[in-house]
Amino acid sequence: MASTTLRLPGLGWALLSLLLAALFSSCCLASASPVMNGPPTTWLSAPVPAEDTAQLRVFLPSPEARDQFLWRLAGAGVSADLTTLGFCSSRCVDLLVPEVDRQAVEAALPADAVLRTAERNLGGRLRAERDRLAGDAHRTDFSGVTRASDFFEDFRTYAQIEAFMDSLLAAYPEALSGFVSGRTFEGRPIRSMVLSVGGNSTVVDAGRRSIHLQAGQHAREWLSPPTLLYILSGFLEETSGSANLPLRDLLSQFDIYITPVVNVDGYLHTWKGDRLWRKNRRVNSGSNFLGVDLNRNWGPNSTWCTEGSSTFPGSDVYCGTEAFSEPETQAMSQLLDSLPNVALAIDYHTYGPMILYPLQHTYDPAEGDDAAHFDHLATVMADAIRAVHGQEYEPMPGSQLYPHSGGLIDYAYYTRRIPAFTVELRGDGFIVPPSNILESGEENYRGLIDILPLL
Ligand SMILES: [Zn+2]
Known part of the structure; x- marks a missing residue:
């Protein structure tokens, strides 16, 4: 096509x-x-x-x-x-x-x-x-909502991801609530959920701290939405009833906000044959090139489009016409801005494997002890990940990969001064065998849990 x-x-x-x-x-x-x-x-x-x-x-x-x-x-x-x-x-x-x-x-x-x-x-x-997925793309009757569900056996269409989210919400009505955090350029709802282990997910509890987790900013990075859903599924499975009391105690300190697919339009587009599409589906006025790179479109204004970005709409790192010009980044930043006592933000991408922390728009380190703290957290996460399947994730400031502005993590740092990570998941490209889904989920489940006591 x-x-x-x-x-x-x-x-x-x-x-x-x-x-x-x-x-x-x-x-x-x-x-x-x-x-x-x-x-x-x-x-x-x-x-x-x-x-x-x-x-x-x-x-x-x-x-x-x-x-x-x-x-x-x-x-x-x-x-x-x-x-x-x-x-x-x-x-x-x-x-x-x-x-x-x-x-x-x-x-x-x-x-x-x-x-x-x-x-x-x-x-x-x-x-x-494409041939492998064709036969299974219309099925939504997955075998349950636990980590053993056959949902995690292969990559899924957006309709299948929505069906799995609906099943999770139905299975855990107290701990998990769904809401629409915004609309995409093409008008589709961006679906988010909040997990409140041991609490009431429909009520904001000012005594809890918040965590922001998102995936699927880049359309072609198919491993990131199921990795985040696997983590959520594991948290729900382990903490329902009295299954895992230490984890239940740990997670009950937080309200965890989860958006598995930020770039819904782009994700749908990759399933129509343009498998390596990265950006959203913005129609750029005055140009025949579509799309803005959402991971170059975040503020603050002072850093937007200053590094590793292009003002050329045909570029894969096109930063848009201004900071937060895109409805998808508006939705996610407004969600993050609204969270009380936010303690952590993670943006899951592929591929690396790497754990990037602020700052990424400049080689300057984060202020004071922050850089050392972020490096410590990223190293703890990498150690936990390695212990599961032996996969090495390299921790580094985002700028060390190359200086690039307009991502979530610098915004989260500058506005809330919190630890924020771009986790670049495993794989040697965007098209990887489906066995990576379970392995990525398992190792990142552990990686996230191990940093929570340090927040
Ligand atoms: Zn990405």
Whole structure:
């Protein structure tokens, strides 16, 4: 199925887009100057991969070498479909490379770089996923709401996710309440829930502290919604009745606000064939390119669109027209703003695995003892995660991956001065085997529980 994003044919698109951004954007003029601060931000939205598109992983000796390589590549006359898929670490980048661009990538590599082919045929991997899911996409009669439910056996459509949420709400009417936290650009409700273990979830208890958990800001990151639902399912299962009294005592200190799919429009779009779509589905006035990167659209105004962002609507990191221009980020920030005694915020993404903490828009550390405290919490979380399946999650300030503004965690830090994490879940890409769902859920369930006593 063809991408709905308008794409201009021919070579040199990346170069042209750099030029456009430099002409029309003060933010990207700064990025395009010889004094580089991070990688280029003008890559086009990830396309529907062609049959011969490979996913390459490139390891470089330093963050600077990684960014210089990408800048060289951006000016190398490559096709419109070559794009940055994600950053696997501060010294590593994954690229989507059509066969026609393979030579250009190899020519731009420094001598001390290491190139690995992660997937020779990404189009084939995508097709296999689609074929596997096709037979199961309309079923909503899952086997219960516990962590053993067959809901967690594979990735689910948004209708299936809603059905599972409805089943959870019906099964635990006292501890769990649902509400609509806002509407998407296309007018769909953004569904949230609040978990009040041992309390009444329909009443705000000022004596409790609040936790904000969200997933699915980026449409293609299919592992994040089921991971968050697995954590919720586990909390409910373990604390109903007197099953697990220590956990019940721990969780009863908090009201936990949970939004499993923030970017509903984008998530639905990825199920229509445009599997690597990242942004929301904003129609950008004056442009044929759709979508704003919600994870570049958060305030505060003083940092919005200053780093790792683009003012070019075709970019996958397009920051929008102003901070909180998007209804999805408005909904989530207003929810966070409304919470009493908020103690923690986590935004689940894929992939890393990494645990990013503030600050991420600048290399400056968070104030005073905050940076050390956040690093300690992230390390405790990483240790707990590793103990479950041996998976390494690397803790670091978000800026160490590359400086980028407009995410939840800096906003949460600047407005509430709380620990806030972007948890980049496991996997080597966005299309991963479904066995990762249970493993991701199990390890992040443990990772979250272990930091709660430290808040
Ligand atoms: Zn993401």
